[in-house]
Amino acid sequence: MIQPMTKNRPGFTLIEILIAVSLIAVGALVSITMHMTSIKGESFAANMIYASAIAETEVERLKTLPFGELLTQSNVTNDQLDPLSHACVAGTDCSQNIFTRTTRFFPKFPTTMSCQIEVEVNWRDASGQHAVLYSSVITTTSLSS
Numbered sequence: 001m002i003q004p005m006t007k008n009r010p011g012f013t014l015i016e017i018l019i020a021v022s023l024i025a026v027g028a029l030v031s032i033t034m035h036m037t038s039i040k041g042e043s044f045a046a047n048m049i050y051a052s053a054i055a056e057t058e059v060e061r062l063k064t065l066p067f068g069e070l071l072t073q074s075n076v077t078n079d080q081l082d083p084l085s086h087a088c089v090a091g092t093d094c095s096q097n098i099f100t101r102t103t104r105f106f107p108k109f110p111t112t113m114s115c116q117i118e119v120e121v122n123w124r125d126a127s128g129q130h131a132v133l134y135s136s137v138i139t140t141t142s143l144s145s
Contacts, residue, residue, distance in 0.1 A: 043125065048132065051121040054081055054101055055134040058119045062103070067140040070115045071107045081121075099123045114139040 012020075062070065079101045099121050106116040115138050122131045 040127065044127065044130075047123055047125060047130065051099055051123060051130070051132040052134075054099055055119040055121045055132050058101060058103060059117060059134050059136050062117050062119075063136065063138055067115070067138065070105065070117070070138060073103075073105045073107075076102060076104050110137065111139070113141070 081099045081101055100123070102120045102122070104118040104120075106118075108114070109116045117136050117138065119134045120131055122129065124130070
């Protein structure tokens, strides 16, 4: 025998099911969006760490040079590097994460007994062009060193 429709009948209506599925879909979409943003942020942070390490390593290397040699350095040098600071030369695969390191020298600035060095590392990713800039002033007690 078929039971007549009553208000007290247990179960879900089609509207309730559609609302529940819609809420689950919105929650899943938000979760996926947050996950994608997290992956992009992790990639940016990794590139920022690589770029900072490249710049800091170059500044520290330049600090070890005799002061007189710093004054003779060319004004700007550009190097294409991979994340491990290896130069991108013919025959190497630098198709991913190429960093450009630019080193600028400002001899006798801010004083005649000092040399300012700037190392800028640039890279491009899906979100655009980015850069890290390290600057240091190296001084000497005499120009003969």
